Amino acid sequence: MTVLDNHHFFGMLEMMSPMKILLLGALLLPTYFCIAIWKRKHRLGMRRQTLDFSKVQPLPEFKPEDTSPYPYRPWTAGKYNMTMGLRKMPADEWLIIDSLYKEEQVLRRHLLKTNRQGVMQCLPTAEKACEEALECIVNFLIERYPSQFKLLTNRPGFIYNGITARNFKITKPYEQHPLEVAAQLVMEDINLLLQGAGNDQLDYCLCASFSMAPAGWYLQERIGWPIWRIHGPVPLWEEKLRKAMQKYAPVKCKLFRQTDRTRFFLGLKIESPVQRNNYFIQMDKTMFQQEPFPAASLHQLQVEDVHIRHERQTLRRLPRSGAVMFMVRTYLTPLTILKEEKQNLFALRNAVSAWPAEMAKYKGRHAWGEVLSEFCGTVLKNYISEGSIE
Numbered sequence: 001m002t003v004l005d006n007h008h009f010f011g012m013l014e015m016m017s018p019m020k021i022l023l024l025g026a027l028l029l030p031t032y033f034c035i036a037i038w039k040r041k042h043r044l045g046m047r048r049q050t051l052d053f054s055k056v057q058p059l060p061e062f063k064p065e066d067t068s069p070y071p072y073r074p075w076t077a078g079k080y081n082m083t084m085g086l087r088k089m090p091a092d093e094w095l096i097i098d099s100l101y102k103e104e105q106v107l108r109r110h111l112l113k114t115n116r117q118g119v120m121q122c123l124p125t126a127e128k129a130c131e132e133a134l135e136c137i138v139n140f141l142i143e144r145y146p147s148q149f150k151l152l153t154n155r156p157g158f159i160y161n162g163i164t165a166r167n168f169k170i171t172k173p174y175e176q177h178p179l180e181v182a183a184q185l186v187m188e189d190i191n192l193l194l195q196g197a198g199n200d201q202l203d204y205c206l207c208a209s210f211s212m213a214p215a216g217w218y219l220q221e222r223i224g225w226p227i228w229r230i231h232g233p234v235p236l237w238e239e240k241l242r243k244a245m246q247k248y249a250p251v252k253c254k255l256f257r258q259t260d261r262t263r264f265f266l267g268l269k270i271e272s273p274v275q276r277n278n279y280f281i282q283m284d285k286t287m288f289q290q291e292p293f294p295a296a297s298l299h300q301l302q303v304e305d306v307h308i309r310h311e312r313q314t315l316r317r318l319p320r321s322g323a324v325m326f327m328v329r330t331y332l333t334p335l336t337i338l339k340e341e342k343q344n345l346f347a348l349r350n351a352v353s354a355w356p357a358e359m360a361k362y363k364g365r366h367a368w369g370e371v372l373s374e375f376c377g378t379v380l381k382n383y384i385s386e387g388s389i390e
């Protein structure tokens with residue numbers, strides 16, 4: 001609007017009665033909001049009805065038993081620097097399946113039977129997002145792993161999981177909760193975050209989750225929490241990551257220029273899923289770890305007890321609900337495996353010793369650090385003297 005236009009506009013307003021101004025406002029405001037919401041949806045790609053997996057490369061011969069878990073080694077030697085560590089997620093690699101599928105599905109079914117509240121939560125506000133999540137998971141699996149996942153032609157509305165030899169109803173009326181079905185199809189934990197579900201309309205909150213592998217936290221406690229509160233125990237989160245999240249996704253639409261803590265989630269586009277990795281070290285093989293990791297081992301810790309718990313996390317937006325879907329695949333790798341991967345072991349020792357004191361405390365280094373250090377000392381002694389890493 002030019003200066004002249006402004007004059008005209010305000011001149012007109014002056015001539016109008018307060019009632020007319022109110023009426024005009026009542027008419028214009030909803031229009032303004034509708035346009036702003038449409039613009040936001042357009043920007044995030046939310047006009048689509050469902051995710052498009054037609055370009056996903058099928059693996060027609062895929063057999064989980066022939067596929068080893070991917071050997072992620074998500075640590076690097078050098079100065080500690082907490083970053084979001086996000087990278088693009090290739091479309092084909094959203095849901096990964098490998099030889100551990102069957103045994104982890106046994107654990108999932110066991111937890112659903114014995115600790116349903118602990119492993120799965122869904123707030124009423126997230127029911128629709130769970131249905132949408134299941135739909136997307138099914139569409140991806142039948143495209144990517146056609147030999148293992150099939151829609152049943154003789155039983156419409158059912159999918160056959162060839163790895164566990166089970167059928168699941170995937171349409172309404174459901175026989176099991178859609179999140180429960182989804183969890184029995186994939187290897188990842190599933191988290192759905194919705195904006196405006198908490199006290200602050202700007203926050204993204206955890207509204208539904210199936211978590212077979214929590215890393216020291218209780219789902220029953222944290223369901224409904226905003227993302228910043230979930231990360232409360234994480235040292236440096238406030239100073240480092242909240243800031244980084246602000247930088248990551250510039251929000252152009254003025255109406256939605258919001259506080260730092262939501263920027264990343266607001267900016268996540270449907271067509272641009274991302275992934276990141278992280279890791280902890282633990283003193284046993286427990287996958288379903290709700291209690292915080294113990295501060296000391298209950299017995300004399302052996303190097304064989306020490307496991308690297310590493311996660312591959314993916315983030316994507318669902319088109320209809322706008323929910324952010326946060327999937328987490330957890331791997332437990334025995335430390336001793338790194339005997340054969342000296343470069344990685346060297347990097348791990350280096351990374352762990354570079355943690356600042358508060359991070360070392362959070363990750364429990366005092367409990368297993370000595371055993372790790374001794375192991376590295378023995379394995380890397382010759383390696384270093386051979387000069388391989390200089």
Ligand code: HEM
Nearest residue numbers: 083084191206215216217227230231233234241278279326
């Ligand atoms: C871009 C997104 C995210 C980033 C950069 C991020 C980063 C982190 C970091 C750095 C940690 C500390 C552990 C470590 O050093 O590896 C952590 C822990 C954690 N994150 Fe996230 N995270 C993200 C998204 C999420 C989401 C969406 C959830 C929702 C469930 C979540 C749940 C957790 C939990 C439960 C912990 C453990 C907290 C505890 O120790 O009590 N994170 N995250």
